Every structure is written in C-alpha cells, then in structure tokens.
Amino acid sequence: MNSDALKGYKGRAKEVLQSLGGRVWANVVLKTDAGEFEGVILPRSETADGDHIVLKLKSGYNIGIRADRIQEIKETGYKEAVYKIPEKEFPVSPNKPSVTLLGTGGTIASRLDYRTGAVIPAFTPGELYGAVPELADICNLETLKLFGVFSENMGPEQYKALAVEIGRQIEKGVHGIVIGHGTDTMHHTSAILSFMVQNSPVPIVMVGSQRSSDRPSSDAAFNLRCATFTAGHSDIAEIMVCMFGPTSDEYNLLHRGTRVRKMHSSYRSTFRTIGDIPIAAVTPELVTPIKTDYKRRRQDRQVDIKPVFEEMVSIVYYYPNMRPDIIESLIDNGYKGIVIAGTGLGHVNKPLYPALKRAHEKGIAIYMTVQTLWGYVQMYVYDTGRDMMELGVIPAENMLPEVAYVKLGWVLAQTTDPKKVREMMLSPIAGEITEREPFDGYLILQGGLPEVERFLGQYHR
C-alpha cells in the first residue's frame, strides 16, 4: 500500500488502517463497538492526533472515529477525489491588452489540501478562467508560476528571480504585470521590487487575498479583476499593491509599493498607505486616480533591473529594557546593516549606546526608523537623538521600517562605502521617503465618536 493511501495518518490510526485494510478515498463500512458507520475515509491533517480516523458520511459531514473502536473495515468502493478547478481555455481577443500573472504562491487562487488541512495554490490561466471567467473581459492573460512558496517564505532569492522575470516580461512586450503573492509579506516584496525594478514602462501590480478563494465570500476574484484591469488598462507605471479599499466589495486601492503596509491580521481592507494617500481607487472597470504624481505608462521597453541583495541585514524592534547583547550578537555574527525601529521620534535607551558605537566602528550601517510607522524620524529634538547620531546612527526620514530594511539590503549589495550607502539610502527612488506628509496621510478614525459613527452609518466600510 503506498503512503498516499494513508495520507496524514499516524500512530494507532495508521496501524488500524493498515491492519484492517482501510485506505484514504475508500468508501467503507466501519464496524465499531458503537455500531456501523458508512462513508469515505478522508486524509487526515498532519497536525491532528494519531487516534482518530476521519470519515465523510453520506450527509456530507465529517466525523472522527476513535481507531480503537474499529473492529472491521469493509471497502465498498473507491474513488480518488481530484482537486481540480474546471479548466477551460482562456479566450484571447486581439483588442485586449496582454497581462502576465506571475505566481509566487499564496492564496490568490487556491484549493484545499487535506494533508495539512490548509489551502494550496492553483494557478494556470485555464484554471483561473474556470474560477474567474470575468478575467477574459479584461485582458488576454498568461500565467507563469515562479515559485510555490507561502508569503513568509519569500526571500532574497525569490526577490531577485521575480525582478529578472519582470524585466523579461517587459522586454517581451506585455501591457502589464500582475504578481500573485501571499499577503503577509506582500509589502516587503512590493518595496524591494520598487528598488530592483526601476523606471518600468508598465504597471506592476501585486495582489493577494485575505479570504481564501475556496470560500464564497473570498476577495480573491475581485482583487484579481481589479489587479488585471490596472495592469492592462491603467497609465500608472509603478509597483503597486492592489487590495480591498473598504471591507465591502466596492473598490480596491492602489498603494505605492514603498508606502504600503499590512495593518490588520485578518481584515480584507488590511493594506493601507502609510503617511500618504493611495495612488488610485480601482474597480474591475475603472481606475480613478487619487494622486497625480505617479509615473506614467510608456510605450518603450526600457527598464532598469537591479536584482541584488545583501542578506546580512537585520531589523531590530526596540523595546524598553532592551540589552546591548542583541546588538552585540548582530556585530559578532557579521551583520553589515541594522535598521532600528525606535520609539517616538527614533530613540533607544542609553545602555545600547556602547554597542551601537562598536557597530559603527566596525563599519555596520545603522539606520533609524520609527515604530509609530507614521511620521518622520527626528533626532534633533532630544539630546538622546543627537547623542545617537554622534554614534553613527542615521535617521531614515519617514521610510517604513520594513522598507528601510529591504532598501539597506539592496544598497549594501551594491556598495559598502558608508558615504555612498548613506547617499543611496537617503535619496528617494520610489517614494520611500517623501518630503511632505499630507494632512490626510494619517487617518485612523476612532470608532465611537459621533462624527465617525455618522460616517459609518453613511458609507460601507
């Protein structure tokens, strides 16, 4: 019996299945000390215990039966379930823009995996057309699966491969690129791509979903439609994140890749532009610009791809009572850059100073950002700030901590000369540092206030 026949089973349950001849996907009658149960044996999640066998009853419900109860397994049929989205050929029409969807994994399109009880990606244009037929009204879609990793496993290797592939696609002549990505680290990837891919002539749109596409309430289809529309039809040639505006199915927002952040662990409208306003709002039929200072689409095929990354960079989230050994260990382990997310305007406690000094003397680039996320680092206001600058800590303006982190990795891969590093770090490339923070760049409305409640009574949020 092959291992798939006992998918996910271990311990007593596996023994019982083996000894009584039960296998996954078999239609069986289980004789137990509590009577007979009829159904299909399902694979078991690997994280579940080894004591139970999962049976799908005729009614469609699943139950777990304790393996020890089972006296006899009678197989009455066998049919392996195929997890397949109905695949139809994606229709091509000559007057539609061509869009390439690059897949990295994540939940933009997915199906269920019994082995882990989790969702796994599903991808080809045909599958996508089967799941979201409206895409054919928007563009001619091609897909390319680069990797199948979850968002948290994205790293420098994937960043580089992605940037190189984007270059290839632009050269090939696509009208726009969509990147399917898990949402957890989408803003890291959007930031690094903003540095690795400069002066793109076409929109590059990152998209994911907060509710997996196996559910009827999923945001995946709407996100995908908005993203492909942006890639195919908008004139915004930037790296953007395209995700729900409000939690209602009404419109998406296009966020600049260096100013966006995932701000809620589970909301659909989790992505927010920080310290600025979004570039545009988008529906599957219309892009409505909010900002005007975006880079415009061009007809040429020029793009600067700089796919480099120094991995020995770290981000340190400061907390009161932090001990210098945290910094020391980074020094001793050969790190070349440190981004600190400091308190308030950009502070850490005094006991850290000697360690910071030693790091600076060792040539480690140290940049300060704020854990308040909104606002600029300002190290002149208090003595402590000035002291730190003397130690070699460089304020990174209003760069978001994650953005400063990926940028430092990207810069250090190109030069180790502190002056050059500093110059590159502090010269904005893709809006990661802005000269001005608009008055409406920081709006966390507080619920409960009468005017906010009125607003919520009036608009679908």
Added chain:
Amino acid sequence: MDFGKVDINDPALFESLGFKCGLEIHQQVATEKKLFCHCPVGLTKRRHDAEILRHMRPTLSELGEYDGTALMEFKTKKEVIYRLYRDRTCTYEMDDTPPFLVNQQAVDYAIQIALLFNCKIVDEIHVIRKQYLDGSIPTGFQRTMIIGVDGWVPYKARKITITQVNLEEEACREISDIGHVITFATDRLSTPLVEIITGSDMRNPIEAEEVCRLLGNSMKITGLVRRGIGTVRQDVNVSITGGKRVEIKGVYKVGNIRALTAYEALRQKGLLELQEKFNRQFPVPASISYKEDNLTAIFSGAGNTIGRRLESDQPLKVVALLLPGLAEYITTPLQPNWNFGSELMGRIRVIACIDSKPNLFFYSRRRQYDIPDRKWQECQTSLGWREKDDIVLICGPSADVATAINEIKIRIAELAQGVIHETRQDMKDGTTDFERILPGPDRMYPDTDHPPVRITEERVTANRGKVGEPLWEKQARWAKMGLHQEQINALSLSPFVGAFEQLAAEIPGKARRAAHLCTALMVALHRQGFVSRRPGNSEILNIFRTTLENDLPYRQVKNLLLAEDSGEKQVSADNGKLTSDAFEKVWRYAEKAFSGRTTENHRNKLRRFVVGQLLGRFPADLREILSRVDSQLSKAK
C-alpha cells in the same frame, strides 16, 4: 384537483400516496455567547450602526465540482448588505476575523441533547462548512458539526430515527429582498443552535406535526434551549411515491406543518400527473417551439399595470413569450389557489430577480389583470397564437427578462421529470413557493480554520449525568398519575413543570389539581396580564402548596396569586387567614396613597380601597377586616 374537497386530516389518503416526511429541527441553545466568537447572544431592536456590502461567488467543493445551487444563486447576482450592531456583532460576523475556538458550553449542551435523543456521541468533532450562497451568512458557508448520530425517540408503538444531531451557527435575519439587493441583520448570526434530523419516518401529515411537537417540547423541557419566537424553526422534507424529496425551509409554526406537508404531497401528486401528460405530448422538450417578441412599444404609455411599470427610472422592457400547447398546464392547480403558472412565477422571482407582483402575466389568467383585450390581441397576432397556446408577458430590465425567458423554458422542460429536487418556502397559509434547487451533499467541505475537537468518554459520561428524564417518560408517568391528555400536553410546554413535579411528589393524590394550577390557571392569569410567569418563584409554589393542602377554592387561589404578583409577600404564611402584618401593610400603603386628603369623601374612598384589597385575599374574614379598618379610621381622626 379540487382543493375544497380534500381532507388533509385523513391519514389514509396520504398513506396511499406513499407519503414520507422527515424533519430537521433547528433549535437555538441557551448559551450566553455565540458559537465561534464572544459576542452576546440575542436580537436587538436598535437601529444598525453600520453596513457592509458583499457578493457571493460559487466555489469548488472538495470533490471538485461546482454545486448546482451555487451556480443558480450566482446567476441571480445579488448585492448583499449586512447590518452591523455594536452590541451584537464583532469582526467575526463580518467575516473579517477567523473563528475563535468553538463555544464549549454549546458543545456540552448539544451533547446532552444528543444523549437525550439516544444518539451515539462522535469521538471527534469536525467543523464543516456548509455552503449558503443566498448571502444569509457573510462567509458564504455555515459552520456546522455532527455531535451525535444514530439515535431514536419513541412515538406511538415505534421508534422514530434521529439520524443526526448537529451543532451549528445560526444565519442572519433577512430584512428585505428587493430586486438585486438583499439585506440582512447580523445580530442573530452565529447564535449556537442544535439541528435534530429525523429519518423520513412520518407517514402522514398528522404524524409529522406530532413528532415535531414531541421533539421540540423534549428540548424545551431540558432548559438547555432558548425559548420564544424565532428560537426554533423546522425544515420539513416531504416526498410521495414517484416524487422526490422536497424541503420546506424555515417553518416557524409547528401548527402549520400538517397543512404544509399535506399540500406538498398533493402538489407532487399533481406534478406527477402533469409529467405523464407532458411526456406524451412533448417527448422531446427541447423541440417546443417557443416564440418571443419585444412588445415594449405596445405597452409604453399604456394606462395598465405594465404601462405604469414601464415608467420606472431604469429602462425596462416587455417581452411576450408564446407557450405553445401549454395553456392547460399553466392553469393546472397544484396547491390551493396555486397553479403551474404560479410555480413559474416563484422561479422567476428567485432566479431573474423580477419581484413586482405579479411578475408574469399569463393570457390564461388575463381576467386577473387590467390589461385590455386588444393588447392581448396584439400579442396574439404578433406571436401567431392558436387555441391551447398560452402567452406570458414579462416586464423588467433587459438582462433579467432574458434570464426569465430562459428559466421559464427550463422549468417547463423540467415537467418531464415530474417533481424537482428543490427547497420551498412556507407561505404561512399551508402553501409553499419555490426557494431554490435543493443542494446535494457536495456543498459541504472541511473548515480549515478550526481543528478537530476530541470528545473524551469522561466528557460524555459527565454530560450523561446531566440529562434529565426524557419528556416521553415524564408523559408516561403523568398519565399514570391520572392526568388527562390535554394536561399532559400543556404541562410538556409549561415553565411550571418543575413546580408541578414537586407538588405531585409532596402531596400525593392531587396531581390533577396540581397540574391544573400549573397549567390552565397560570396560562389564564398570564393572558389577563396579571401574574408574572417566573417559574423560579418559591412564593408561587407556596401558594400552590397551601391551596392543595387546604383545598382552597379557585377564586381564592387566584386572589393569592394576584396579591403575590403585586408584590405583597406575606400572604402565604397565614394560610389565607387575615394577619396583622398583612393588614398593616395594606393600611400603610393606603395611608400614603391618600395622605393629605382628609375630606369625608376621601375617607370613604380609603375605606373602600383597604377593604377591597384585603377582601380579595381573605374573603372569609370580612367582619374582621371591617372592624380593623373602622378602628384605624377612628384612630386617624
């Protein structure tokens, strides 16, 4: 069929049709919090604080196919509005937060109910997603789980099978469903409920109603479930020989089940008769030569229902569809005041979202509308109408009209299949209307957000200890005590059943009187708005005890209860004899009420008030009361 002549109380009629009925009873359980989040349970009458808008898309089930219902509901493309309430909903109900771990109190209650119905408890609970694309749940699926299987309850001389006891979350309350917008209130969403599923064991409509009552009352008497309007509802499955299982959803009144199941059985009988005829007349349904014509121009500006409808803000269209040789079908009655044409109207309302009444205008029913004959003649001419043909006029937005025409053809072709596997809604008068195609088991898939929950034998044993005597055993015992059937029925529903049991045990031989006190008397008083029906009130028990021990007359018990209800607590200790305490209390109250008013007229009023109050409670002590009142009055002078 002449529905005026049908006797729905005749079991033989339905047994001859091969009537079969199964029940799914959805009963909310009495937990404080919801099933998968920590919001308090309960409805709110407040205005909502916010709204969100969503859509539902069909998804793949674990077996890789789209579900029939799912696709049908996707066709209707509804905007779904959810109303949010600060005190009743959190981000879980909005589907913006994954579920918290299942409410363990709810699991224990469900285990107890499953044990009550003699079920085997599953070793491991698996949370399953059951898809609902009608928007009634923001996730698009209901989280549900099997707690027990394979149980039974005794009924007459046999056992009714309880196939499953599930624990699941309640759906939203529908507020409105107009055109392409459906609105739901989320306060009820995610309230824990148990679903009791019986086998198709009921053989006639009366049995269906009786078994439903038995199951419902069995749960109510445990105290584990919520009571009141809307806390329980039934789905009723009906089929007859040659027919198919049709599910009548959301029946709130058990009293309606008899008529609903009877008329559904007869509807199926009617459809089977139509099937035979249809198959003879149209062996290939696809070859029926429908004809349609856009008649918007004829009706626009006309002074009839359709003309007025065309004056809407959005562009509408009128299409006439010729139904060749089908007039007789359209007019065939299938339920009281309900023919096959009505069946089509129900389908169009749901699928094409055309919901103005009427949404279809049939030539065969033309006397019911204000459309003049010459308009119909124009239709006839344009479509080449002949005897036995029917014409249907459809008015609505262009896309919806196209959907409607398609759906009419589908429904007519389905005549070849006889009865369609579908769900229907309770129209409250015993009849039903189309709701949707009945989904198969495909719409269930595992909930990856929630781990399996192991139920240990210790937990089952502990819960078994908490399951009280089942209702049917109580009823048998009560019958032995000499209670008549009506009293047994009333007691099964009474919140004072605990008081009855105590009295019957303490004072043997007076069970019938005790039952009367606990049921008929309390109900009568409650109807008059007098007595608070607090079953936990020990004073009420004391009054009953006194009554039974002293054989007090009915009028006196009533007065004692009224006094108790008005907050005068001293009545029971004196066994109905006037005491100084009771007198003082009433006197003091009267003095206060009449203070400052010293005229003779007022003094007389005060005297009458005090005597009236006390006489009600101590009717045997009239002299005593009068002498005390007069002595007090002279003192007060």
